[in-house]
């Protein structure tokens with residue numbers, strides 16, 4: 129170290145919509161603490177903010193303000209992690225400070241607010257208060273001092289606590305409170321009597337106290353599983369980045385391949401990161417990991433409070449866990465020595481964050497894997513078209529599990545033409561199949577991709593339809609709550625008895641959702657035990673697990689549900705799957721609608737016949753000739769791929785081009801349109817400057833022209849080269865200026881095109 133009188137200068141990223149980072153001076157007494165990776169409290173305008181130190185700066189021209197405090201005793205991220213954050217920020221054109229904030233556990237940052245305080249003499253003064261900042265939880269532990277006799281006058285709870293403490297080494301205050309109703313007074317008295325000693329230390333919040341699972345052992349793999357495992361093991365031993373697509377039909381035992389690959393990686397002293405679309409929907413997977421491995425496992429799920437999440441994060445940072453399982457944001461877990469990353473159900477759209485920092489965890493898993501020299505496995509029965517294409521081109525290793533385990537057959541499938549039966553929920557074939565399955569003691573899943581009771585209220589006299597005033601969608605009727613709801617903004621109105629336009633009583637409910645199907649099933653099969661799984665029935669902690677438990681225990685005969693019932697569940701009792709309507713997703717104005725429909729139907733079908741009894745699937749469709757549906761019914765991924773890839777080539781969509789979507793929004797339709805035209809103008813002139821070949825489409829009003837009161841316009845950029853697209857975007861973003869009333873969101877590799 130060189131002695132110098134000039135103060136330390138640091139580069140700080142703040143979590144705001146700003147693309148620059150800021151330099152601050154560090155007072156000498158804080159200098160030893162202000163290293164890369166710690167948070168600092170910095171003056172910012174009139175307030176104070178938490179920022180992240182991302183580097184030390186040699187010198188700065190500006191007049192520098194000093195930081196107020198260093199918030200962490202040790203760095204929250206390593207330089208490798210910072211490199212990953214920087215890569216992500218630049219790829220998604222998102223401010224680095226916000227990327228870092230997303231990557232770190234929520235709720236740990238502090239910021240200041242000015243608060244008006246009235247003093248005794250009525251004067252108003254301003255006081256600065258710090259808010260936020262989840263900290264470390266500390267707890268007091270009590271231990272008995274065994275040499276002392278228990279005094280005779282110690283009775284009741286105090287006596288019971290003292291006696292209890294003599295039987296064990298120590299107990300936390302919380303446990304004594306829960307089990308004995310101990311109060312501070314009890315603790316004080318025991319301490320005064322010298323009967324116990326207290327010590328305080330850091331603890332983890334553990335809401336779902338470790339459930340104990342029966343230990344299980346690796347299964348004997350079949351030939352395709354073995355071959356896949358061998359190739360993965362060879363790659364992990366190579367200690368270089370190696371990405372794979374594990375393409376295994378539903379029920380082919382992909383999870384077992386993950387488990388055994390991970391076991392190998394752990395044996396070599398490395399760690400594993402497992403991404404799943406939604407933890408709440410995959411309790412079975414978590415259970416299989418917990419029964420297989422005795423090492424530390426962190427499960428990051430949306431049910432965790434900020435404090436609990438922070439604790440899990442600290443366990444990972446301190447290398448107390450070797451496996452991290454979680455949804456999208458678990459990608460940023462501070463896991464070191466990663467040997468393998470698994471992205472289960474890689475086709476799921478939920479890997480893409482749809483607001484703010486619009487990253488795709490599936491794509492970034494490959495980037496993090498590359499930086500960590502790890503093996504990355506993308507697993508799915510219905511891989512993304514782009515993934516399968518990459519595998520065909522040799523960019524991903526291709527591992528194929530073409531058959532179900534134990535030689536179980538794929539379910540027998542029948543396609544029913546629902547045209548001409550528009551009013552009926554069930555065609556007679558489906559009704560009788562349900563009845564037969566019920567009589568045979570099998571379980572039935574009925575799939576329908578719409579919650580609520582009815583999707584429209586239409587006046588038969590004037591044609592008026594109930595619409596959301598804030599969003600360009602119709603309102604969905606929910607019978608149990610007797611209201612019409614908007615599924616985008618939660619606006620709702622009580623169900624009217626006459627048309628709000630013309631007072632006519634001839635109003636009708638059209639379209640059906642899961643609530644209505646449930647009601648019809650209960651009428652048709654009054655003796656069946658019926659359940660429903662959609663966002664309305666699973667809210668709250670453990671909601672999903674409760675419904676899934678019913679299937680597992682056999683206390684549900686018929687389960688009606690949205691796409692939630694399609695997700696990787698493995699219930700051997702399900703012998704019939706009915707797709708009530710297969711067409712809803714086909715009509716969405718998005719170039720991926722066929723792909724989504726194929727995936728969804730194949731996944732729902734895959735829930736049938738996973739046990740010893742063979743499974744059957746009936747699909748009702750208004751478009752029985754559509755290739756997404758015919759290929760799904762025929763269990764023919766390759767056939768679907770061949771048709772879809774030629775469509776994509778023809779129209780120039782991914783994988784043949786790369787996309788970025790710009791969405792302009794605001795409360796005034798005229799301002800938004802004007803803003804969109806201005807943005808397009810800047811794009812075109814930037815394009816000319818760079819002699820770029822990127823295609824600029826639009827601006828046009830978005831398919832969902834209005835959401836939550838904001839009008840939306842879109843511009844789509846299409847490019848054959850990724851680098852060229854990024855060059856244009858980066859140059860454009862540096863130069864564009866928008867009026868304050870119009871907001872612009874840039875979405876690189878958009879997944880939701882509405």
Ligand SMILES: Nc1ncnc2c1ncn2[C@@H]1O[C@H](COP(=O)(O)OP(=O)(O)OP(=O)(O)O)[C@@H](O)[C@H]1O
Pocket residue numbers: 347348349350353376377378379380381382383384508509533534695696697698734
């Ligand atoms: N080699 C094997 N022998 C016998 N049973 C196996 C074997 N491998 C896996 N299984 C069992 O087969 C069932 C299905 O496996 P798993 O859930 O991993 O399938 P999957 O490929 O992930 O299916 P999906 O894509 O539909 O979620 C599980 O109950 C699992 O325990």
Ligand SMILES: [Zn+2]
Pocket residue numbers: 587588589590591592627628629630631632
């Ligand atoms: Zn009317």
Ligand SMILES: [Zn+2]
Pocket residue numbers: 596597598599614615616617618619836
């Ligand atoms: Zn709305």
